[in-house]
Amino acid sequence: SAVISQKPSRDICQRGTSLTIQCQVDSQVTMMFWYRQQPGQSLTLIATANQGSEATYESGFVIDKFPISRPNLTFSTLTVSNMSPEDSSIYLCSAPIENTDTQYFGPGTRLTVL
Amino acid sequence: AQSVTQPDIHITVSEGASLELRCNYSYGATPYLFWYVQSPGQGLQLLLKYFSGDTLVQGIKGFEAEFKRSQSSFNLRKPSVHWSDAAEYFCAVGDELTFGTGTRLTIIP
Numbered sequence: 153s154a155v156i157s158q159k160p161s162r163d164i165c166q167r168g169t170s171l172t173i174q175c176q177v178d179s180q181v182t183m184m185f186w187y188r189q190q191p192g193q194s195l196t197l198i199a200t201a202n203q204g205s206e207a208t209y210e211s212g213f214v215i216d217k218f219p220i221s222r223p224n225l226t227f228s229t230l231t232v233s234n235m236s237p238e239d240s241s242i243y244l245c246s247a248p249i250e251n252t253d254t255q256y257f258g259p260g261t262r263l264t265v266l
Numbered sequence: 267a268q269s270v271t272q273p274d275i276h277i278t279v280s281e282g283a284s285l286e287l288r289c290n291y292s293y294g295a296t297p298y299l300f301w302y303v304q305s306p307g308q309g310l311q312l313l314l315k316y317f318s319g320d321t322l323v324q325g326i327k328g329f330e331a332e333f334k335r336s337q338s339s340f341n342l343r344k345p346s347v348h349w350s351d352a353a354e355y356f357c358a359v360g361d362e363l364t365f366g367t368g369t370r371l372t373i374i375p
Contacts, residue, residue, distance in 0.1 A: 156309075185362075194356060194367045195310075244309060248361075253298070253317060255363055259309035 158245060162262040165235055172231045173261045175245035180225035182248075185255070186218070189242040198243075201228045235265045268293045270359050272366035279347050280374050287342040287369050289331075289357030299340040300358040301331055304368075310356065316340065327351070349373045 155178040165171050175184065183202055187195040199209045199220055207220040221229045232239050242260040249256055269292045279285050291297055298317055302310040314325025321333040331342045340357060352373045357366040 194365045195363075196365075197362070200362070246310075246363075254312055254315060255300075256312070257302075257310040262307075 156245060156247060156256055156258040158243075158258040158261050160261055161259065162264075164264045164266065166266055167236055169235055170231055170233045171235065171263060172229050173243055173245075173263075175228045175230070175258055177226045177247050177249075179249060181250065182225070184222065184228045185246045186220065186228070186230045187244045187246065189244060189260070191240070195244065198230070232263065235263075237265045239263065240265045268297075268360045268364045270357050270364055270366035272355075272357055272369050274369045275367070276370045276372065278372040278374060281349055282346050285342075285344045285347045285351070285371070287355050287357075287371070289340045289342065289366060290338050291340060291357070291359045292338065293359050297340075297359045298361055299331075299333060300363065301325065301329070301340075301342050302356045302358060302365075303327075304354040304356065306353070313342070313355075347371075347373055349375070 157176045159174045185200055186198040188198050189195045197210050198213045199207045201207045201220050201222040203222045203225050217233055219231045242262050244257050244260045246255050246257040271290045273288050300315045301313040303313050304310050313329050314323045316323045316333045323331050329344050331340055333340050354368045354370050356368045
């Protein structure tokens with residue numbers, strides 16, 4: 153199975169600041185996804201990140217709040233901007249690994265905003 | 267639009283007992299179906315998946331699931347649970363995953 157890592161694993165941040173989460177895949181992938189899992193909730197797709205193009209955001213999520221970078225086929229970042237306590241969640245990246253038809257997930261970044 | 271329903275928010279099972287977690291889906295075509303498990307403080311791990319073919323799918327950790335098109339269901343089963351199975355279980359559908367709300371499994375001695 154593929155290995156997907158995220159940094160940081162957790163963070164506690166102040167209101168109004170921004171945090172950038174990194175996601176690294178150990179193989180080249182075409183698509184990467186970012187999800188949010190609010191406390192006690194299921195996963196909600198934030199956006200799809202393709203290398204070489206703008207990320208595609210789901211309804212309710214905007215680029216100004218969640219800017220995404222995808223500089224190459226193994227790496228992506230998600231920034232949570234101007235944070236408020238409502239942004240406290242686990243943020244997970246995932247990628248469908250080529251020739252497996254399966255989406256693998258990173259371990260998640262647990263964000264707490266005070 | 268595709269959707270997934272997991273009717274049971276929380277299930278408690280005795281260790282060694284059998285388990286069935288329910289999942290119903292809504293999808294326009296033959297669905298891709300998945301079960302993931304999330305242990306406390308961990309990311310999601312794929313248990314099993316169904317794309318086509320045999321409707322009874324075997325997964326890791328002794329889990330299996332059966333695709334029933336007539337019932338739009340993909341229930342997860344295990345004949346005998348272990349204390350280490352305590353976790354949150356998510357059913358998902360589609361190639362761009364839509365997740366259910368999850369079922370939290372508690373195991374009692």
